[in-house]
Amino acid sequence: MSEKKNNQVSRRQFLNYTLTGVGGFMGAAVVAPMVGMAVDPLLQADGSDEFEYVMDVDEITTEPQRKTFYIDQQDGWYDTEAERTAWIYRDENGDILALSPICTHLGCVVDWETGDHDNEFFCPCHYGRYDKNGVNILVHHQKDHYMPMSIVLKTVDYI
Protein backbone atom coordinates (compact mmCIF):
# COMPACT_ATOMS: atom_id res chain seq x y z
CA MET A 1 0.00 0.00 0.00
CA SER A 2 2.68 2.42 1.02
CA GLU A 3 4.80 1.44 -2.03
CA LYS A 4 1.93 2.13 -4.33
CA LYS A 5 1.45 5.51 -2.77
CA ASN A 6 5.11 6.38 -3.35
CA ASN A 7 4.67 6.00 -7.09
CA GLN A 8 1.75 8.31 -7.18
CA VAL A 9 2.22 12.01 -7.67
CA SER A 10 0.64 13.97 -4.93
CA ARG A 11 -1.48 16.98 -5.66
CA ARG A 12 1.20 19.24 -4.15
CA GLN A 13 3.93 17.70 -6.32
CA PHE A 14 1.81 17.93 -9.44
CA LEU A 15 1.21 21.62 -8.86
CA ASN A 16 4.90 22.15 -8.19
CA TYR A 17 5.92 20.48 -11.42
CA THR A 18 3.41 22.28 -13.59
CA LEU A 19 4.15 25.68 -12.04
CA THR A 20 7.92 25.40 -12.43
CA GLY A 21 7.44 23.99 -15.93
CA VAL A 22 5.16 26.77 -17.13
CA GLY A 23 7.10 29.42 -15.21
CA GLY A 24 10.38 28.26 -16.69
CA PHE A 25 8.92 28.28 -20.16
CA MET A 26 7.63 31.82 -19.75
CA GLY A 27 10.97 32.91 -18.34
CA ALA A 28 12.79 31.42 -21.29
CA ALA A 29 10.44 33.19 -23.67
CA VAL A 30 11.38 36.50 -22.09
CA VAL A 31 15.12 35.87 -21.81
CA ALA A 32 15.83 34.19 -25.15
CA PRO A 33 15.38 37.28 -27.38
CA MET A 34 17.51 39.27 -24.97
CA VAL A 35 20.33 36.76 -25.21
CA GLY A 36 19.95 36.87 -28.97
CA MET A 37 20.24 40.63 -29.00
CA ALA A 38 23.17 40.61 -26.62
CA VAL A 39 25.27 38.43 -28.89
CA ASP A 40 23.78 39.79 -32.10
CA PRO A 41 27.02 41.20 -33.55
CA LEU A 42 28.57 37.75 -33.15
CA LEU A 43 25.76 36.00 -34.98
CA GLN A 44 25.96 38.21 -38.04
CA ALA A 45 28.24 37.14 -40.80
CA ASP A 46 31.65 38.74 -40.90
CA GLY A 47 31.87 40.83 -44.03
CA SER A 48 35.62 41.37 -44.06
CA ASP A 49 36.33 38.74 -46.68
CA GLU A 50 33.60 39.71 -49.06
CA PHE A 51 34.35 41.31 -52.37
CA GLU A 52 33.13 44.72 -53.22
CA TYR A 53 32.18 45.87 -56.69
CA VAL A 54 34.50 48.69 -57.70
CA MET A 55 34.75 48.67 -61.48
CA ASP A 56 34.35 46.45 -64.54
CA VAL A 57 37.25 44.19 -65.43
CA ASP A 58 37.50 45.47 -69.00
CA GLU A 59 37.89 49.00 -67.67
CA ILE A 60 41.08 48.02 -65.89
CA THR A 61 44.12 49.20 -67.80
CA THR A 62 47.84 48.90 -67.25
CA GLU A 63 47.74 52.49 -66.05
CA PRO A 64 46.78 52.73 -62.36
CA GLN A 65 43.39 54.33 -61.89
CA ARG A 66 42.22 55.78 -58.65
CA LYS A 67 38.89 54.38 -57.59
CA THR A 68 36.72 55.29 -54.66
CA PHE A 69 34.35 52.80 -53.16
CA TYR A 70 32.38 52.26 -50.00
CA ILE A 71 32.49 49.37 -47.62
CA ASP A 72 30.19 48.56 -44.76
CA GLN A 73 32.13 48.95 -41.62
CA GLN A 74 30.92 47.28 -38.49
CA ASP A 75 31.73 49.14 -35.35
CA GLY A 76 30.25 47.07 -32.56
CA TRP A 77 26.56 47.88 -32.87
CA TYR A 78 26.84 50.42 -35.60
CA ASP A 79 27.03 49.88 -39.31
CA THR A 80 28.66 52.72 -41.14
CA GLU A 81 29.72 53.21 -44.72
CA ALA A 82 33.41 53.93 -44.90
CA GLU A 83 35.06 55.47 -47.93
CA ARG A 84 38.09 53.70 -49.30
CA THR A 85 40.26 54.31 -52.32
CA ALA A 86 42.61 52.08 -54.22
CA TRP A 87 44.87 52.24 -57.24
CA ILE A 88 43.70 49.54 -59.62
CA TYR A 89 45.56 48.27 -62.68
CA ARG A 90 47.01 45.23 -64.47
CA ASP A 91 50.67 44.41 -64.02
CA GLU A 92 53.04 43.07 -66.70
CA ASN A 93 51.67 39.53 -66.31
CA GLY A 94 48.13 40.74 -66.75
CA ASP A 95 47.24 40.14 -63.13
CA ILE A 96 44.97 42.64 -61.51
CA LEU A 97 46.44 44.56 -58.61
CA ALA A 98 44.76 46.93 -56.20
CA LEU A 99 47.03 48.98 -54.00
CA SER A 100 46.12 50.97 -50.96
CA PRO A 101 46.99 54.64 -51.43
CA ILE A 102 48.10 55.07 -47.84
CA CYS A 103 51.82 55.70 -47.43
CA THR A 104 53.25 53.18 -45.01
CA HIS A 105 55.44 55.79 -43.39
CA LEU A 106 52.91 58.02 -41.64
CA GLY A 107 49.71 57.59 -43.57
CA CYS A 108 49.61 60.32 -46.21
CA VAL A 109 47.81 59.68 -49.49
CA VAL A 110 50.16 58.82 -52.34
CA ASP A 111 49.57 59.84 -55.93
CA TRP A 112 50.46 58.20 -59.24
CA GLU A 113 52.86 60.10 -61.50
CA THR A 114 52.79 63.53 -59.98
CA GLY A 115 55.24 66.16 -61.15
CA ASP A 116 58.35 64.58 -62.61
CA HIS A 117 57.83 61.18 -61.00
CA ASP A 118 57.08 59.07 -64.04
CA ASN A 119 55.89 55.55 -63.50
CA GLU A 120 55.98 55.91 -59.72
CA PHE A 121 53.74 56.48 -56.77
CA PHE A 122 54.82 59.56 -54.89
CA CYS A 123 54.07 60.67 -51.34
CA PRO A 124 53.89 64.48 -51.04
CA CYS A 125 54.65 64.55 -47.32
CA HIS A 126 58.17 63.18 -47.09
CA TYR A 127 58.78 62.49 -50.76
CA GLY A 128 58.55 58.72 -50.42
CA ARG A 129 58.57 56.87 -53.72
CA TYR A 130 57.10 53.52 -54.70
CA ASP A 131 57.46 51.71 -57.97
CA LYS A 132 54.50 50.42 -59.92
CA ASN A 133 54.27 47.27 -57.84
CA GLY A 134 54.06 49.25 -54.66
CA VAL A 135 57.60 48.46 -53.64
CA ASN A 136 59.48 51.28 -52.04
CA ILE A 137 62.29 52.97 -53.95
CA LEU A 138 65.01 53.95 -51.53
CA VAL A 139 66.49 57.36 -51.92
CA HIS A 140 69.90 57.78 -50.38
CA HIS A 141 69.25 60.68 -48.11
CA GLN A 142 66.11 59.13 -46.71
CA LYS A 143 65.93 56.89 -43.74
CA ASP A 144 65.29 53.33 -44.74
CA HIS A 145 62.01 52.85 -43.00
CA TYR A 146 59.88 53.51 -46.03
CA MET A 147 58.16 50.20 -46.49
CA PRO A 148 56.47 48.72 -49.51
CA MET A 149 52.86 49.69 -49.75
CA SER A 150 50.65 47.05 -48.34
CA ILE A 151 49.40 45.13 -51.29
CA VAL A 152 45.67 44.84 -51.81
CA LEU A 153 43.01 45.95 -49.48
CA LYS A 154 41.18 42.80 -48.63
CA THR A 155 37.84 44.07 -49.81
CA VAL A 156 39.00 45.33 -53.15
CA ASP A 157 37.75 43.28 -56.02
CA TYR A 158 36.52 43.39 -59.54
CA ILE A 159 33.59 41.89 -61.38
Added chain:
Amino acid sequence: MKWMHQDVQNYTKAKEYIDSAIMPLMPFSFEDDDELSKLAYQHEVMQIFMTQIEKQLKGRVFLLPVYNYLKQNKLEDEYERLETVVNHVNEQPFKHIFLFTFDKKWRKYSSKIDAELIWLPAPQQGDLNQVETQQLVQSQVSEIEDLIKEQWDE
Protein backbone atom coordinates in the same frame (compact mmCIF):
# COMPACT_ATOMS: atom_id res chain seq x y z
CA MET B 1 47.39 63.74 -37.21
CA LYS B 2 44.42 64.83 -35.20
CA TRP B 3 44.07 65.88 -31.61
CA MET B 4 43.06 62.35 -30.68
CA HIS B 5 44.44 59.71 -28.38
CA GLN B 6 45.85 57.36 -31.02
CA ASP B 7 47.16 60.08 -33.33
CA VAL B 8 48.87 61.93 -30.52
CA GLN B 9 50.71 58.76 -29.57
CA ASN B 10 51.92 58.40 -33.14
CA TYR B 11 52.89 62.05 -33.16
CA THR B 12 55.18 61.80 -30.14
CA LYS B 13 57.01 58.95 -31.86
CA ALA B 14 57.44 60.75 -35.17
CA LYS B 15 57.73 64.40 -34.22
CA GLU B 16 60.57 65.11 -36.63
CA TYR B 17 58.36 64.25 -39.61
CA ILE B 18 55.26 66.14 -38.58
CA ASP B 19 56.50 69.67 -39.00
CA SER B 20 53.29 71.49 -39.89
CA ALA B 21 50.36 72.50 -37.74
CA ILE B 22 47.01 73.67 -39.08
CA MET B 23 44.38 75.48 -37.06
CA PRO B 24 41.07 77.03 -38.12
CA LEU B 25 40.00 80.34 -36.58
CA MET B 26 36.24 80.32 -36.15
CA PRO B 27 34.06 83.12 -34.82
CA PHE B 28 30.74 82.40 -33.19
CA SER B 29 28.01 84.59 -31.84
CA PHE B 30 24.34 84.49 -30.96
CA GLU B 31 23.98 88.24 -31.33
CA ASP B 32 22.22 88.28 -34.65
CA ASP B 33 19.70 85.62 -35.56
CA ASP B 34 20.20 86.13 -39.28
CA GLU B 35 23.88 85.56 -38.96
CA LEU B 36 23.64 82.29 -37.07
CA SER B 37 23.08 80.09 -40.07
CA LYS B 38 25.86 81.84 -41.97
CA LEU B 39 28.37 81.33 -39.18
CA ALA B 40 27.29 77.76 -38.61
CA TYR B 41 27.58 76.99 -42.31
CA GLN B 42 31.06 78.48 -42.46
CA HIS B 43 32.03 76.41 -39.46
CA GLU B 44 30.76 73.29 -41.15
CA VAL B 45 32.63 73.96 -44.38
CA MET B 46 35.82 74.76 -42.49
CA GLN B 47 35.57 71.47 -40.63
CA ILE B 48 35.33 69.63 -43.94
CA PHE B 49 38.35 71.51 -45.29
CA MET B 50 40.40 70.65 -42.24
CA THR B 51 39.48 66.97 -41.98
CA GLN B 52 40.04 66.45 -45.71
CA ILE B 53 43.45 68.09 -45.63
CA GLU B 54 44.39 66.14 -42.55
CA LYS B 55 43.36 62.94 -44.29
CA GLN B 56 45.44 63.68 -47.40
CA LEU B 57 48.54 64.88 -45.57
CA LYS B 58 48.22 62.91 -42.37
CA GLY B 59 51.92 62.13 -42.03
CA ARG B 60 53.14 65.70 -42.01
CA VAL B 61 50.26 67.80 -40.76
CA PHE B 62 48.88 68.12 -37.26
CA LEU B 63 45.32 69.40 -37.07
CA LEU B 64 44.95 71.47 -33.90
CA PRO B 65 41.62 71.99 -32.16
CA VAL B 66 39.52 74.85 -33.53
CA TYR B 67 40.39 78.29 -32.24
CA ASN B 68 37.01 79.71 -31.24
CA TYR B 69 36.32 83.33 -30.43
CA LEU B 70 33.33 85.58 -29.93
CA LYS B 71 32.61 87.52 -33.06
CA GLN B 72 31.94 90.77 -31.21
CA ASN B 73 35.22 90.63 -29.28
CA LYS B 74 37.81 93.23 -30.08
CA LEU B 75 40.26 91.68 -32.44
CA GLU B 76 43.23 93.35 -30.72
CA ASP B 77 42.48 91.38 -27.55
CA GLU B 78 41.80 88.28 -29.55
CA TYR B 79 45.07 88.73 -31.38
CA GLU B 80 46.97 88.63 -28.10
CA ARG B 81 45.28 85.40 -27.10
CA LEU B 82 45.98 83.89 -30.49
CA GLU B 83 49.58 84.95 -30.29
CA THR B 84 50.11 83.03 -27.05
CA VAL B 85 48.59 79.96 -28.65
CA VAL B 86 50.78 80.28 -31.75
CA ASN B 87 53.90 80.85 -29.67
CA HIS B 88 53.10 77.83 -27.58
CA VAL B 89 52.64 75.67 -30.66
CA ASN B 90 55.83 77.05 -32.16
CA GLU B 91 57.80 75.73 -29.21
CA GLN B 92 57.11 72.14 -30.26
CA PRO B 93 58.85 72.88 -32.75
CA PHE B 94 56.62 73.08 -35.79
CA LYS B 95 58.30 74.49 -38.85
CA HIS B 96 55.07 75.67 -40.44
CA ILE B 97 51.88 76.85 -38.78
CA PHE B 98 48.91 77.50 -41.01
CA LEU B 99 45.92 79.42 -39.69
CA PHE B 100 42.77 79.25 -41.80
CA THR B 101 39.91 81.68 -41.53
CA PHE B 102 36.92 83.10 -43.38
CA ASP B 103 37.00 86.21 -41.20
CA LYS B 104 38.36 89.17 -43.16
CA LYS B 105 39.29 91.07 -40.02
CA TRP B 106 42.30 88.85 -39.39
CA ARG B 107 44.00 89.93 -42.57
CA LYS B 108 45.67 93.01 -41.11
CA TYR B 109 47.42 90.76 -38.58
CA SER B 110 48.81 88.38 -41.16
CA SER B 111 52.21 90.11 -41.28
CA LYS B 112 52.42 90.44 -37.51
CA ILE B 113 51.78 86.90 -36.45
CA ASP B 114 54.43 84.19 -36.45
CA ALA B 115 52.41 81.87 -38.65
CA GLU B 116 51.00 81.63 -42.14
CA LEU B 117 47.57 83.21 -41.99
CA ILE B 118 45.45 82.07 -44.89
CA TRP B 119 42.26 83.91 -45.55
CA LEU B 120 39.70 82.03 -47.61
CA PRO B 121 36.69 83.71 -49.18
CA ALA B 122 33.57 82.77 -47.26
CA PRO B 123 31.57 80.11 -49.10
CA GLN B 124 28.11 80.81 -50.44
CA GLN B 125 25.52 78.98 -48.43
CA GLY B 126 24.46 75.78 -50.09
CA ASP B 127 23.35 72.27 -49.36
CA LEU B 128 26.35 70.24 -48.32
CA ASN B 129 24.56 67.04 -49.25
CA GLN B 130 24.35 68.07 -52.86
CA VAL B 131 26.89 66.72 -55.29
CA GLU B 132 27.69 70.13 -56.82
CA THR B 133 28.47 71.66 -53.45
CA GLN B 134 30.60 68.68 -52.53
CA GLN B 135 32.55 69.01 -55.78
CA LEU B 136 33.10 72.69 -55.14
CA VAL B 137 34.34 72.04 -51.63
CA GLN B 138 36.56 69.23 -52.88
CA SER B 139 38.18 71.43 -55.51
CA GLN B 140 38.90 74.04 -52.86
CA VAL B 141 40.43 71.37 -50.65
CA SER B 142 42.92 70.42 -53.34
CA GLU B 143 43.82 74.07 -53.85
CA ILE B 144 44.52 74.50 -50.16
CA GLU B 145 46.55 71.30 -50.30
CA ASP B 146 48.67 72.70 -53.13
CA LEU B 147 49.19 75.86 -51.15
CA ILE B 148 50.57 73.89 -48.21
CA LYS B 149 52.80 71.80 -50.48
CA GLU B 150 54.19 74.96 -52.06
CA GLN B 151 55.16 76.23 -48.64
CA TRP B 152 56.93 72.96 -47.95
CA ASP B 153 58.96 73.20 -51.13
CA GLU B 154 60.16 76.71 -50.41
